[in-house]
Amino acid sequence: MIQLDLQKAYDMLNWRALETILQEMGIPSQFAKWIMNGVTTVTYRYNINGEHSKLMKAERGIRQGDPISPYLFVIVMEYMSRLLKQMQENPQFRHHSKCKKLGLTHLTFADDILLLARGDLCSVSLLHQTVQSFSESTGLYTNPQKCHIYMGATDEDTKQQIINVNGYKEGQLPFKYLGIPLTSKKLSNAHYLPLIEKILSRLHHWSARLLSHAGRVQLIKAVGFAIANYWMQCFPIPKTVIKKINTACRTFIWTGGTSPSRKSPIAWKNMCKPMAKGGLNILDLDRWNTITMLKLLWDLCKKNDSLWVKWMHMYFIKNQNIMTMNCSNTSSWIIKGIMATRSIIPEIQRCWDQSMNNSKFKLGDVYKNMLKQETNVEWQGLIAGNVARPRAVFCLWMACHKRLATRDRLGKFGVSVPSSCGFCQEIETIEHLFFECERLKYVWANVLQWIRVDHTPQPWDREKNWITKYCKGKGKKCGIMKLALAETIYYCWKFRNDTCFGERYVARSGNGISSTTLIQERPGRPRKVRIRELGEEGARQRRHKVEYKCTKCDKFGHNALTCKSLTQDPNALKRKRKVKKTVEAESAGHKDRDSTMDGADNSLPADGQSTIVTDSELHKDVQTETDVAVPTVMSQTASNVANSIPMQPKK
Numbered sequence: 011m012i013q014l015d016l017q018k019a020y021d022m023l024n025w026r027a028l029e030t031i032l033q034e035m036g037i038p039s040q041f042a043k044w045i046m047n048g049v050t051t052v053t054y055r056y057n058i059n060g061e062h063s064k065l066m067k068a069e070r071g072i073r074q075g076d077p078i079s080p081y082l083f084v085i086v087m088e089y090m091s092r093l094l095k096q097m098q099e100n101p102q103f104r105h106h107s108k109c110k111k112l113g114l115t116h117l118t119f120a121d122d123i124l125l126l127a128r129g130d131l132c133s134v135s136l137l138h139q140t141v142q143s144f145s146e147s148t149g150l151y152t153n154p155q156k157c158h159i160y161m162g163a164t165d166e167d168t169k170q171q172i173i174n175v176n177g178y179k180e181g182q183l184p185f186k187y188l189g190i191p192l193t194s195k196k197l198s199n200a201h202y203l204p205l206i207e208k209i210l211s212r213l214h215h216w217s218a219r220l221l222s223h224a225g226r227v228q229l230i231k232a233v234g235f236a237i238a239n240y241w242m243q244c245f246p247i248p249k250t251v252i253k254k255i256n257t258a259c260r261t262f263i264w265t266g267g268t269s270p271s272r273k274s275p276i277a278w279k280n281m282c283k284p285m286a287k288g289g290l291n292i293l294d295l296d297r298w299n300t301i302t303m304l305k306l307l308w309d310l311c312k313k314n315d316s317l318w319v320k321w322m323h324m325y326f327i328k329n330q331n332i333m334t335m336n337c338s339n340t341s342s343w344i345i346k347g348i349m350a351t352r353s354i355i356p357e358i359q360r361c362w363d364q365s366m367n368n369s370k371f372k373l374g375d376v377y378k379n380m381l382k383q384e385t386n387v388e389w390q391g392l393i394a395g396n397v398a399r400p401r402a403v404f405c406l407w408m409a410c411h412k413r414l415a416t417r418d419r420l421g422k423f424g425v426s427v428p429s430s431c432g433f434c435q436e437i438e439t440i441e442h443l444f445f446e447c448e449r450l451k452y453v454w455a456n457v458l459q460w461i462r463v464d465h466t467p468q469p470w471d472r473e474k475n476w477i478t479k480y481c482k483g484k485g486k487k488c489g490i491m492k493l494a495l496a497e498t499i500y501y502c503w504k505f506r507n508d509t510c511f512g513e514r515y516v517a518r519s520g521n522g523i524s525s526t527t528l529i530q531e532r533p534g535r536p537r538k539v540r541i542r543e544l545g546e547e548g549a550r551q552r553r554h555k556v557e558y559k560c561t562k563c564d565k566f567g568h569n570a571l572t573c574k575s576l577t578q579d580p581n582a583l584k585r586k587r588k589v590k591k592t593v594e595a596e597s598a599g600h601k602d603r604d605s606t607m608d609g610a611d612n613s614l615p616a617d618g619q620s621t622i623v624t625d626s627e628l629h630k631d632v633q634t635e636t637d638v639a640v641p642t643v644m645s646q647t648a649s650n651v652a653n654s655i656p657m658q659p660k661k
Contacts, residue, residue: 011106012137012178013185014123015156020079021071023086024149025050028072031089045078070149080120087118090144094125097140104128111324112317122188129164134172154178158185162194190244196343202251205241209234209255213262224400226263227290234259235293242295242302246347252295259292275413284378285394288387288411301376303351304362307332308371310348389474391481397489398496405500410474412440414503432509443506444470450502457494 016022028049032042052068072079094115097103105115106126115137117124125141127133145151158181161169173180184193184201191201212218212233221229238255241247260278261271283289310332313319326345327335337349355362361379365371389410396403408414417429417438431438433449445451445467454467463480467473477495481488 011160012125012127012134012176013158013160013181013187014125014141015153016121016123016150017153018071019083019121019150020074022149022151023071023083024147025070027148028082028086031086035085035088045082048076048078049073049082083120086148086150087120089148090123090141091116091118093140093144094137097136100136102132103136104130104133108321108325112321114317114321119188124187129161129168129172131168131171131175134159135175138176160185190241197245199248199250202241202247205238205247206251206254206258209237210258210268212237213258213268218262219266221266222401222404223263224404226266227292227404228400230259230263231292235295235298238295239293239298239302242299243305245344246303247295247299249296252299255295275408275415276411283384284381286386286390287381287384288390290407297380298373298377300351300354301373301380303348304354304376305371305373306348307351308365311366312369312371389478391478391488392474392492392495395484395489396492396496398493399500402496402500405503406496409440409444409470409499409503414440416440416443432506441469441471443502444499445473450506453502454498457498461490461494463491 025046029042029046032045033039037045049072050068052071052073053065054068055065056063072082098105098113098115104127105113106128109115109126115126117126125137127137141152154177157176157178159172159176159178160181160183161172164172169180183195184191184197186192191197191204193201212229218226218229234255238247256278257270258268260274260281262268263281264273264275265271279294280288281290282292282294284291309316309319310322310327314323322345323329326341333352335349337346358376358379361376365376387410392410393403393407396406398406405414413419417427417431420427421429429437431442431447433447436442436447443450445454446469451467458465458467465476468476477491481491
């Protein structure tokens with residue numbers, strides 16, 4: 011077997027040879043003339059040190075990226091196939107022992123060529139002469155450095171003679187053809203490393219780190235499983251390899267990386283279920299690999315026009331019944347894997363009978379039929395067809411499974427956190443957050459009022475059942491309700507996390523502001539006004555820098571006491587010392603306060619984070635809070651909800 015590699019296949023094609031081949035193929039002369047006008051009117055210009063050279067006309071080759079170029083190249087390769095077919099008439103040529111009945115001498119896919127012959131000097135010499143004749147007439151020459159020859163059951167003297175005639179290197183099995191490793195023996199797990207590395211390379215890309223959980227799921231569906239599916243269409247993949255791929259994909263979804271991690275709030279087998287069954291419709295590779303083997307079994311039964319099927323019937327099946335024949339010990343591991351899938355047919359007998367009566371084998375229909383044994387979840391309508399943002403739908407899906415990292419769940423896993431809610435003193439659970447907590451309950455009530463739904467929020471289980479019954483159907487009201495629920499759950503959970511981990515939404519009303527403004531504190535991103543608590547014990551350790559805002563001149567860096575207009579005041583120094591003592595007293599009073607995620611009021615500023623306060627606030631403990639804070643629920647709900655939130659006065 012000889013593997014050929016053509017040098018710059020598109021760029022080396024001879025125009026005169028192309029025109030002659032088009033005429034010999036029976037293409038109309040006028041149409042061939044139009045094709046040659048498009049091929050030969052090519053000019054090039056080079057950019058050398060910023061200066062463009064003169065236009066230069068091409069003398070050979072076809073353009074890369076031209077839609078017609080692949081068709082023209084296939085027509086030229088047809089000329090090579092006909093030359094090899096004529097070579098078979100030479101009595102000195104001998105076929106490979108497994109190719110003689112079909113008269114098989116070569117396999118070609120574009121410029122990927124495999125030549126097959128008996129391992130004797132005469133047969134290989136005829137192949138080489140035919141290839142040289144094709145190269146001289148078309149300009150498509152082989153690259154000896156990239157061509158390899160594979161020989162089996164051949165003595166060393168004959169091998170050396172064959173290598174001297176061709177000038178090609180002797181290759182070793184397995185080798186890649188069309189991206190798939192080919193070998194005469196069963197592939198080991200090490201041979202599947204390129205498949206795993208190719209999937210990991212897509213997940214390691216820098217842009218993948220910026221994706222949300224929903225984006226990572228979509229990336230795995232679109233890229234990761236498409237690569238694995240290409241291999242599965244050819245031969246069975248071991249379960250060990252499938253397990254490694256699933257582990258990498260599961261870790262990437264929950265952590266954003268590919269290093270092994272046990273973090274998985276929801277089992278992978280549940281994530282691979284359809285949305286109606288409570289999953290994310292991720293492809294189950296183990297089941298899909300079985301179905302692809304069923305597809306190959308169906309090909310052997312129905313697809314008689316395939317070259318592979320003809321070869322299998324000629325040398326292995328030999329007019330036997332495929333469904334009852336026994337596999338011999340000498341059969342290849344691929345054939346054994348295909349025949350092993352016959353035991354699964356009784357489970358999908360109805361679907362298999364329908365496929366046998368059709369001209370096509372639909373993998374998706376068989377896959378869905380295998381998943382029908384699972385029962386549907388009651389809240390399937392909340393996820394399917396939800397037009398909210400994918401990240402909001404993913405958060406709703408997590409809430410329906412009760413797998414959000416609430417404090418009661420963290421406590422079960424040994425994480426030392428207070429069990430009380432960040433907004434009240436109740437134990438934080440899914441049922442409490444959605445919607446027993448008064449603050450988050452107030453948000454959902456306002457959203458329901460905005461979409462004109464008369465309903466009083468209830469605890470999560472009852473609320474979920476009520477919304478499921480309300481959203482039956484395909485009307486606009488159902489779509490709006492599902493959208494509102496997903497976005498509200500997402501932003502309520504986001505607000506809860508921001509409150510626990512140091513970011514707060516501060517409600518302030520000042521001069522010139524008619525309505526209440528919600529300002530999100532985020533380190534490193536300047537906002538209108540940043541408000542942080544003063545006097546925390548951790549503030550000293552983190553070098554909390556206090557930056558004053560003067561109410562007189564409305565500038566930063568000083569307060570009204572040190573403003574230029576008051577520098578001549580004899581009582582200014584006394585007031586300044588009094589302010590300093592007040593701040594120290596408040597700092598000492600906060601030493602015993604718990605600073606571990608008890609709410610927005612206990613969050614500590616980041617390192618070097620400045621705090622902007624007014625001179626009137628220096629005499630008070632700056633502590634503001636809102637009954638609820640949601641930046642946006644939907645595009646126009648934000649202002650409505652914010653304006654209706656009652657604000658607590660400062661203490």
